[in-house]
Amino acid sequence: MVRRRQLFEGKAKVLFEGPEPGTLVAYFKDDASANNNQKQGVIIGKGVINNRISEYLMVRLGEVGIPTHFVRRLNMREQLVRAVEIIPFKVVVRNIVAGSLAERFGMEEGKPLPRSIVEFYFKDDVLGDPMVLEEHITAFGWSTPQEIDEIMSLSLRINDFLCGLFMGIGIKLVDFKIEFGRLWEEESMRIILADEISPDNCRLWDLKTSEKLDKDRFRQDLDRIEEAYQEVARRLGILPEGNPGDFQGPHLVQ
Numbered sequence: 001m002v003r004r005r006q007l008f009e010g011k012a013k014v015l016f017e018g019p020e021p022g023t024l025v026a027y028f029k030d031d032a033s034a035n036n037n038q039k040q041g042v043i044i045g046k047g048v049i050n051n052r053i054s055e056y057l058m059v060r061l062g063e064v065g066i067p068t069h070f071v072r073r074l075n076m077r078e079q080l081v082r083a084v085e086i087i088p089f090k091v092v093v094r095n096i097v098a099g100s101l102a103e104r105f106g107m108e109e110g111k112p113l114p115r116s117i118v119e120f121y122f123k124d125d126v127l128g129d130p131m132v133l134e135e136h137i138t139a140f141g142w143s144t145p146q147e148i149d150e151i152m153s154l155s156l157r158i159n160d161f162l163c164g165l166f167m168g169i170g171i172k173l174v175d176f177k178i179e180f181g182r183l184w185e186e187e188s189m190r191i192i193l194a195d196e197i198s199p200d201n202c203r204l205w206d207l208k209t210s211e212k213l214d215k216d217r218f219r220q221d222l223d224r225i226e227e228a229y230q231e232v233a234r235r236l237g238i239l240p241e242g243n244p245g246d247f248q249g250p251h252l253v254q
């Protein structure tokens with residue numbers, strides 16, 4: 001077996017040096033964590049499902065012109081991605097009140113927002129990922145105003161597309177977190193989506209019952225966590241044991 005150089009181990013993924021220059025291999029683990037690592041556990045089969053869900057969503061986003069780091073799936077738990085210079089803040093897009101927004105403003109979960117809200121959080125586990133303003137981002141030199149405009153515009157396009165895609169399979173996209181990176185190509189630089197999109201970093205509620213189909217089941221000690229992840233994959237028409245060409249496509253819900 002060829003030994004690969006491990007570059008980074010995160011909470012849900014391991015990154016290895018890729019087979020070609022400028023690439024990385026992302027390995028999706030079953031490990032789950034919540035509340036800034038205070039709660040840890042394993043969601044059996046999550047890595048396999050998230051690898052497929054993320055691949056599916058990246059490919060669909062690519063088709064509508066959103067640049068992403070995804071190159072191709074390698075096996076059940078691994079995908080090849082482009083190496084980027086990570087931009088050190090997370091972007092959260094919200095459509096419905098939930099999670100930290102509900103807590104911060106004492107609002108009830110489930111209230112649709114009159115328009116989507118985009119928030120930025122500094123990536124720092126020790127500090128607990130504090131929320132930051134554009135002012136902090138530019139003053140601390142994490143990004144330029146032009147890059148922030150591009151990140152905002154990409155985030156809203158991703159949100160619009162994903163809202164429609166999930167709506168078609170009877171799921172409300174409540175909110176999600178994404179990250180971006182800089183891809184250097186000769187003299188030019190592009191901002192691209194450089195993160196997974198899966199029930200680990202989205203809130204996904206059943207359209208009719210508002211049942212949670214995402215990592216909140218783990219955060220809140222609810223049952224049927226594995227089933228929730230499987231249900232999202234099933235509705236997207238993705239079978240974990242299949243090949244890249246086997247996508248059946250989403251099962252539309254009337």
Ligand code: UDP
Binds near residue numbers: 175201
């Ligand atoms: N999220 C994430 N990683 C983080 C923080 C948030 O994936 O480090 C996702 C989370 O799953 C949810 C959305 O971003 O879909 C908004 O999370 P929120 O700010 O409400 O924080 P939480 O309630 O997860 O602490």
